[in-house]
Amino acid sequence: MNDPHSALPEWQVSTWLNTPRPLTLQGLRGRVVLLHSFQMLCPGCVAYGLPQTERVRRAFPESDLAVIGLHTVFEHHAVMTIEALRAFIHEYRWSFPIGVDEPDGRGGPSLTMTLYGLRGTPSCLVLDRQGRVRMHHFGQIDDLVLGALLGRLIAGPSLRLDDDAALGIHADQTPTGDAVGCAPGSCGLPCDASIADARSK
């Protein structure tokens, strides 16, 4: 992950829902990709992350933008099962493809979560048509700012690699840190950062 402009490695998904066949980053190359990392018991994901992801899916043509959910469990593993996720998706009518991130088997953050350096949920990654990460955001992000980035990338053949500054969007900076957790303000109380150092595994 040292070079922000290198293509993101493939995710490690054990099960796909809401799609007739497994999806790969390689297979999405050529389209802009929004990857929404969530947990079904994460209040901020339910209140704003997932509804925003659903709105994005409806606002852009699928030929331009692929919208993908990734269920990245890092806590309460025993109850955030695939069966529970299926019921959650059914009740909330999420319509975009959702991959179940591969568990690490030791009760820590799931594999892709660690691979991509995701700090917690909700997180949002945006990739350009070449598969390069153009946004990596932990927490809530404004519709206007997200829409502008997606619009720019969809119109993007004109964007040069050294053109990041020209993206010119005043997005919140993702604070750095090692703890995996829920985003500030997405819980009623400060989160239990019990899985600190997960990224260093």
Place this chain on the structure above:
Amino acid sequence: MNDPHSALPEWQVSTWLNTPRPLTLQGLRGRVVLLHSFQMLCPGCVAYGLPQTERVRRAFPESDLAVIGLHTVFEHHAVMTIEALRAFIHEYRWSFPIGVDEPDGRGGPSLTMTLYGLRGTPSCLVLDRQGRVRMHHFGQIDDLVLGALLGRLIAGPSLRLDDDAALGIHADQTPTGDAVGCAPGSCGLPCDASIADARSK
């Protein structure tokens, strides 16, 4: 349930959370009671029913008003377990006592849900200091209307039994029907009324 002024029978709760000891309607007699019936995977409960219940708990003294949640599962039994409910309560920081309604053992609505004639989730029952049902509402209810009813009942020794009309609050009428389901508007799509006739059991 023929006489709206008769006291409500006791609930049938298998497990209590957020309280050091089991609660009974009898033990709450003398206080006004708000009973919020929900499911952890019901979108309308998560979006407005439970947050409103939490606000009510904070707005009134516990000596006047007892606020109780009742987890009334009528679908997805395999995943809305007590362990899952515990994680849900922890993540959302619900602070009021929550009882797990006794399952019927046949995959239908839980026992108290049927006993009280609850049509689905979210539902809200308000009892006066004498334990009589003064509101039975399925779906969303306005804060102003709910607050007014609670304020009236707390001030209530002056209310006579034949005084219902004088409550004078323009509440939505609960539509009658036999299906158990989620409240209109609380899901993205029309609900699957697969448990119709549950009340007639």
Place this chain on the structure above:
Amino acid sequence: MNDPHSALPEWQVSTWLNTPRPLTLQGLRGRVVLLHSFQMLCPGCVAYGLPQTERVRRAFPESDLAVIGLHTVFEHHAVMTIEALRAFIHEYRWSFPIGVDEPDGRGGPSLTMTLYGLRGTPSCLVLDRQGRVRMHHFGQIDDLVLGALLGRLIAGPSLRLDDDAALGIHADQTPTGDAVGCAPGSCGLPCDASIADARSK
């Protein structure tokens, strides 16, 4: 205003809108009264104070609760005229009676505003059936809390004068101070407290 339980003196209104005849506090005796003090160019009044007042009017029977608006101008006198107020009421469809508070003729807060010790807009006064002030609030107030107070007062013959503590509602305290202004958070920036000491006039 020393005794919170003494009846409020009559307002001094120059013009009434939305009512076929002038209203007096004396004439409303026997009903609970909600008096909403606002200015048409006060952002907090437009965003939450006035919409809440309209919701209150619709939620309670007029025979129990009189809902009154009071246009208490303390700034921008030249443009918040009666003619402008009429257009404002028409466009926003406010349906409750609105009195135009008598100007002081010197560019300061209007007369009833000073008489009642209102600190700015939006302010809300609630009177019981005997015309005594039971709430005096500057700024935003929660629907649940306001509804509870109104419900209690409407049910209120049982409330004794020394019973305030029993009202038991956790309302925000009105901070004390001498400046007339807009409520905290109702403007985008800290308010210009240019009319400080108005209450001491």
Place this chain on the structure above:
Amino acid sequence: MNDPHSALPEWQVSTWLNTPRPLTLQGLRGRVVLLHSFQMLCPGCVAYGLPQTERVRRAFPESDLAVIGLHTVFEHHAVMTIEALRAFIHEYRWSFPIGVDEPDGRGGPSLTMTLYGLRGTPSCLVLDRQGRVRMHHFGQIDDLVLGALLGRLIAGPSLRLDDDAALGIHADQTPTGDAVGCAPGSCGLPCDASIADARSK
């Protein structure tokens, strides 16, 4: 206005506020332009149009996007004066330049409103860097959709004139009609379409 790709003619503004000098479309050529047409007594403008315009101004660099308000009065001329507008801007802290559209002198819609074929308030025009109209919208518009369009146009040298379909954003269609009024849903009641045929003047 027959050719949507022809440059928009200059506005006719009598007075500018929030800017040290008058602005012209010609002078903004090379930047994307968002023009928000509003009235200070239009509920939909105050509730969502103007706040969205302010958010847009803060989300994009001024070097890429010029955000302009246009006070297009078509009713209540006697009270929506420049002096009143100044107080309104001060109280709401709008920070973008606002032009006062030239009145027609006969109590009808202001001159630029008619020139641009604006159907009412709030309306939103978006121009590309060449000054061509790329969106003409009456009523509420989603942040995500607006952000996407602005992002695309800012990245826009790659967009060809015949590329509209490729904009690919699922925006609401502006219904056609001759009446000038407020946008559906922006008033509490159906609007008084008393200024119908204004555009034919």
